[in-house]
Structure formats: C-alpha cells, structure tokens
Amino acid sequence: MKSEGLNVGEYVDIMALLLDLQLTEEYRDGVIANFERIQAIAQVVNEFSLPDDIEAAPVFEPLTANKAISKESSKD
Numbered sequence: 001m002k003s004e005g006l007n008v009g010e011y012v013d014i015m016a017l018l019l020d021l022q023l024t025e026e027y028r029d030g031v032i033a034n035f036e037r038i039q040a041i042a043q044v045v046n047e048f049s050l051p052d053d054i055e056a057a058p059v060f061e062p063l064t065a066n067k068a069i070s071k072e073s074s075k076d
Contacts, residue, residue, distance in 0.1 A: 008035045 009032050017024040023031060 005040070008032050008039065011035065 009028075012023070012028065012032050012035060015021075
C-alpha cells in the first residue's frame with residue numbers, strides 16, 4: 001500500500017472532525033509530526049516482503065534467552 005499523495009495535515013483535520021476531537025492549533029503540529037513518523041515506520045513494515053506460503057502463528061510465544069540458547073545448541 002503506497003501512501004504517496006497523502007496530505008497528513010488534511011488527514012489529521014478530517015479525523016479530528018470525524019471523531020469530534022477538539023484539536024487546538026497548539027497541538028495540531030505535534031499530532032501531524034507524530035502521524036508523519038507513524039507513516040514512515042508503517043512504510044518500512046509494509047515494504048518488508050514475506051513469502052506467499054507463510055502462515056501466521058496461532059499463538060505468539062516470545063523466545064526467551066534460555067530457549068534461544070538451547071535451540072542453538074540443539075542444532076549442533
């Protein structure tokens with residue numbers, strides 16, 4: 001999904017209106033700057049290619065340092 005042509009200021013104004021947020025001028029520039037950062041981060045994530053046959057894990061189980069070490073040693 002490409003975001004070229006997205007006017008972040010206009011987006012913030014429209015979303016504030018839709019959500020009935022009273023976004024004052026004092027905070028508007030900061031909100032826009034944060035959305036521009038979010039957009040840049042999302043672009044990196046969206047551009048990361050994944051194989052077509054990848055499956056999502058039904059449950060996320062973070063890998064602890066001990067599990068990582070035991071998995072590495074079991075490969076040998």
